[in-house]
Amino acid sequence: MTSPVADTSLQRRTPEELEAELREALEAEGHRFTAQRAAVYGVLGTSRSHPTADEIFTSVRETLPDISLATVYKALEAFVSSGVARKLTLGEGPARYDYRTEEHEHVRCVSCGRVADVDGVDLTACLEAAGRKTDFEVVEHRLELLGHCPRCRN
Ligand SMILES: [Zn+2]
Ligand SMILES: [Zn+2]
Numbered sequence: 234m235t236s237p238v239a240d241t242s243l244q245r246r247t248p249e250e251l252e253a254e255l256r257e258a259l260e261a262e263g264h265r266f267t268a269q270r271a272a273v274y275g276v277l278g279t280s281r282s283h284p285t286a287d288e289i290f291t292s293v294r295e296t297l298p299d300i301s302l303a304t305v306y307k308a309l310e311a312f313v314s315s316g317v318a319r320k321l322t323l324g325e326g327p328a329r330y331d332y333r334t335e336e337h338e339h340v341r342c343v344s345c346g347r348v349a350d351v352d353g354v355d356l357t358a359c360l361e362a363a364g365r366k367t368d369f370e371v372v373e374h375r376l377e378l379l380g381h382c383p384r385c386r387n
Contacts, residue, residue, distance in 0.1 A: 251278065255317060264311040272297050273308040274332075277318060283329040283339070283348040323348060323377055336374075342382035351378065 246254070255274050256266040276292045277284065284292070290305045309330055312318035319331045323341050329348055338351040356376070364371040 248275070251275075258315040258317045259311055262311075262315040264315060269293075269297060269300055269304055270308045270311065272300070273305055274312060274317070277309075277312070277330055278332045280332075281350070283321060283331050285327045285329055287327065289330065321348070324379075338376045338378065340378040340380060340382075342385055343379050344381055344385035347382050347384070349382070 251274070252271050255271060259266045259270065272293050273289060276289050280289075280292075282288075286302065286306050286309055289309070290300070290302045293300055293305060309318065309320070312330075313320045316334060317332070319334050321329045321331055321339065323329065323339065324346075326346055333350065338354075338356065339348050340351055341348050360371065360374055360376075
């Protein structure tokens, strides 16, 4: 279910350290740091499921009942433009958000829509070969694998 190579970079830092980093990243891009944004980031940063804005909203509301969906959307946009989160537009469903900002690939279940990280597989040689074959200077890539997740296969 979970990936073999667990990303623990967030877990290793204290909530105070995370907040300080978030504040710095937001303010560097001219965004405001607020307690609500910290709570939204807290939900995103502990989720490995690449949640949608709606899912994050549902979860944040447990601790901040007054927060609005619009506030969650604005927070997520601020995170993406500050480089502390990535927005994934996979398939036709709603955008999903990822706290992991380094390049990595995803698998998506065509039945339930679940998205997981592909970790521990080095695709560098494959991507380099694709660039050479097309004579493109590749600067970025998006790769999405589609299939049936373990839950849906059973
Ligand atoms: Zn599935
Ligand atoms: Zn991811």
